[in-house]
Amino acid sequence: MRYFNLFSSVLLTKGASRILISDLERNVSELQSLDLYNLTEDLKLNSIEDVIKEYDRDSGEIINEYIAFLLENEYGFISHNNWDNSFNQLSFNYDSSDVISNLFLELDNFSVLHKIRSAMDTIDIRYLVIYSIRQLSKEELGELDFIFENTPLEGIEIYCPYYDQINDAFLSYLSDTSKRIYKLVLYNCDTITFSTNENLKFSLEYTKDYITIKNCGIVDLKYFNTNNSKIFESKNYNSCLFKKIGIDIDGNIKNCPLMPDHFGNIRNTSLEKVLEMAGFKKYWNLTKDHIEICKDCEFRYICTDCRAFTEKTHQNKEGLDTSKPLKCGYDPYTGEWSEWSTNPLKEKAMRYYDFKIKQ
Amino acid sequence: MENRIRSEEKNKLPLNFKYLNKLGSKKSKELNKKICYVKCDKFQTDFLTRVTPFKAFTRML
Amino acid sequence: MILILSANKDFTTNEVIKWLHIFDKKYIRVHEFELFEIKVIDKKILLESQRNSFYIDDINSVWFRRGGIKFNRLQFQNESVNKIMDETQFCLEDYVIKKLESKRHINKQSNNRTNKLLILEKAVAVGLDVPTYFLADNTDHINLGKTITKSISENIMVKSAFDDFDGILYTSIIDKHEDEVFFPTFFQEKIEKEFEIRCFYLNGKVWSCAIFSQNDEQTKIDNRIYNYGKPNRNVRYTLPPEIHHKICILMTELDYNCGSIDFIKSIDGKFYFLEVNPVGQFLGISDICNYALEKEIADYL
Ligand code: SF4
C-alpha cells in the first residue's frame, strides 16, 4: 500500500469555490479546485489504493492525474506501508523580535520626524513609511536617513510628489548616502527626468496619478506575495495592523492614520504611552478567519487586510468591525474579480468614506 | 573553467582541490551589491542588515 | 550581564540581540578585532578594550559565537624577562578564559577548533554509524563513483581561486583515477541517501530538519550548493530517541554544548553521522522550520 504525505511547508487554504496552494519554501501560491482539496483530505485517512477503489473507474484516472500533479510540484511524497510520521508539522507561530514593525506617517512638517527619533530611544520601530502630501526638497530627502542615524530603524519607504529636480544625479546621490531608504515612490509624475536606474539601492516607482493617503487599502493580486513570515503573521494577527502605528497629518496617533480612533497627539504624548492605552491594539488580533466573506476566501492568508475602509456591514460582540475590506473586488463564492468602486452594494460604505462613485 | 590554484602551488594539495567549486553566482553577486548595513549603537554593531520587508505595509498604488 | 564574543558584522548575533532586548537582558558585545587588557581594581579583575570595560565577576553568561576574547600581549626588552612575562601573561589570560568558561556558556573558547578526524573516531566510539573513511595519497583503492572526498579543515573557502570568483571546497564524488600522488586526502564511502538531516544542538536539546535534495541532480551530493530555481524541501524532523541520546553523549564527550550536526538517512534506513560544527549557521533551518532558534539562544543566555 502506498500513502501520500503532504510536505509541511505546503499550505492548502480552502475557499468557498477554490483552494489556494501556498508553497512556503518556494514562495509561490497557485489556485486549484476543491476536488483536489477533497482528495488530499481523503489521502490523509486512506491509502492511495483505497482512495482509488472508492471512486468509480473513470474518476480513478483523474485521481492518478491529481496525485501526479502533487508529486510533480513536490507538494508531497509517497511512503510505503504507512504514512511517514517522522516528519513533523510546521508550527504556524509568529514570533518576531520587533516592538513596532512599521510606523505609517502622513508627513507635512519635519519636526514630527525628530519626535519619532527621540521616541526610538525607548521603543524600537523597524520600518518607517512616509506619505508626504507636499514635495520634499532634495535636502529634506537627503536628511531623512541622517535623522535616524544610529537607531534600530532598518528601513524607510517614501511616497512623495514628483518634481523635475529629481533626476539621475540626485537619485544616485540619495542611493549612495541613504542606507535606510529601500523604496521611493514618486506620484503625480507626468514627464520623467530620470532613467529607471537598476543600480539604485532602493526600488524606484512612479505613477502619473495623484495619490492621496486615502488610496490606501487596495486589495489586489499584486500584493499577494507568498512567504512564511507573512502567512505566519496573518494566521495569528491582523495582517495590516499588528505592530503598526500611524500618525496622521495633524499629529494624531492611531493604529493607522486612516482610522477614526486616535489616542492622543504626538505634540503632547509619547508613542510609548499610546502603545499601552486601552483600545490601541484592539484590531491587532483580528485575523482574516474572523472577517466576514474573507473567512471563506482562499486568499485570506496572503491577502493583507484593511480596517480603515470596510463595507461596514458587520460588527462582532466586542464592537470590532468585521466586514470585508471595501476596496476588494473579489467574490470568493463565485471566484470572480470585478471593479470594487462600481459595485452597487458598496455605494453606502463609499458615501460614508466620502469616495467618488464611478458611474 | 579550470581553477588557478593547482597550477600556482608547487606543493602537492589534497585531491579535493581538484574538485573546487565556484563560490556564489552572478545572481548572488548582484544581490550582495544591494545589501545595506546601518550602524546601530543600541545593538552594538555597525552592520545591522537592512532586510526588505516581507509584505507591503501600505497599499496605495 | 551577558558577554557575547562575536564579530561586528555577524547577522546571527544581531538577531539574538534583538531578542535580548525583548527579554530585557543586558549584554556586552565584543567584536573580532577588540584587544583586551587585564587590569585589577580593588582585587577584582577588569577587562578593558577600546570599546568595552567590565569586571569578569559581573558576567553571568558567555556566548562564544566567533573568535573569542583576545588580549593585548606586551613585549619586553630583556629576552628572559620577556619569556617570564610571556608565561605570566599567558597564565592570566588563561585564567580569565577559564573563569569565563566556568559561567553559564554557549561553547568554549579553548575548544572551538574541530578536528573532523577525531570527531569521527569519537562518533564511532559512541556507537553512531559513520560511513567508512580513510586517508590516502593516491586513488588506487578508490571505488569510482562510490567514494567522496571533502576537506578536513573547517575553512573551505579559497579566495580568488577563479578569475572572478572565489572557490569553495564542497563534498565531491571521485569519478576518475589519478596517476600522480597527492597530499593526504580524506575519502569516505558515498551513502545512497533518502535525505540529509541538519540538527541544531543546544544543551541536550535537538532541533532537526530533513533536507530532501535527491530530487535534484545539482544538489545531490552537497546540499550547500544552493539551487535558486528549485530549492530542496526542508521539513521539521524528529530523530529516533537512540540517535538523540548518542548525539548528547558525543557532544558531552567533545565538550560542546552547542553546534550543528549533519546526518544522512540512507535508503536502507540507517542514520549516518557526518560532522559537527560548533559555530555552524543555524538561522537557515530556524527560519524554514520556524524553530525560532535565535530566541532559544537569547532565552538560554
Ligand atoms: S488599515 Fe487600510 S488604510 Fe490603514 S494602513 Fe492598512 S490598508 Fe492602509
Ligand code: SF4
Ligand atoms: S479582502 Fe478580498 S481577497 Fe482579501 S481575503 Fe477578503 S475577500 Fe479575499
